[in-house]
Every structure is written in structure tokens, then in C-alpha cells.
Amino acid sequence: MKSFPPEKKSTHELPLKLLEWSGALIAVAAAIMLSLNITISPWAFVLYFISSVILAIWGWYSGAYAIAVQNMVFMLINSIAIYRWLIIAQ
Numbered sequence: 001m002k003s004f005p006p007e008k009k010s011t012h013e014l015p016l017k018l019l020e021w022s023g024a025l026i027a028v029a030a031a032i033m034l035s036l037n038i039t040i041s042p043w044a045f046v047l048y049f050i051s052s053v054i055l056a057i058w059g060w061y062s063g064a065y066a067i068a069v070q071n072m073v074f075m076l077i078n079s080i081a082i083y084r085w086l087i088i089a090q
Contacts, residue, residue: 019055020055023052023058024051026051030044033047045085046086048078049074052071052072053075056071056072
């Protein structure tokens with residue numbers, strides 16, 4: 001049942017939704033790049049890293065601390081992949 005008058009939305013709700021969705025969509029783009037196995041596929045790890053940063057911030061400010069910590073670990077994993085596939089592979 002909706003309340004009257006409508007509750008005011010938090011001023012942080014829109015920025016958090018934008019973080020949540022942009023992080024998810026960037027991760028999907030990275031997964032597509034990686035699955036295609038083409039010459040630019042290693043750059044998917046950069047997108048995964050960016051996605052993890054965004055989702056870690058979103059998780060922290062949303063109170064989803066497990067997601068925040070998980071994405072901090074993903075940042076470390078993707079840093080290793082970036083080093084192996086983009087830095088020393090040249």
C-alpha cells in the first residue's frame with residue numbers, strides 16, 4: 001500500500017542506482033569481450049577492474065558489504081590479469 005503523501009526519496013538513491021547499473025553493464029561488456037576470444041579480449045580485464053571499483057563503491061555505500069569486499073578481491077585478481085595479459089605479455 002502506498003503512503004500518502006509519498007515518501008521522499010533519498011538524495012543518494014539515483015547516484016547509487018547509476019553505480020549499480022553501470023558496474024553491472026560494464027561487467028557484461030567485459031564478459032562478452034572475453035568470450036569472443038579476439039585480439040582485444042585481454043582488455044576485458046580492464047573493464048572488469050573498472051566494474052569492480054564501481055561495484056565496490058556501490059556495495060559500500062548501499063550497505064552490501066559482502067559485495068563490496070568481493071569486488072575488492074576481484075580488483076586484486078583483475079590487477080594480476082592486467083599485469084599478465086597486458087603488461088608482461090608484450
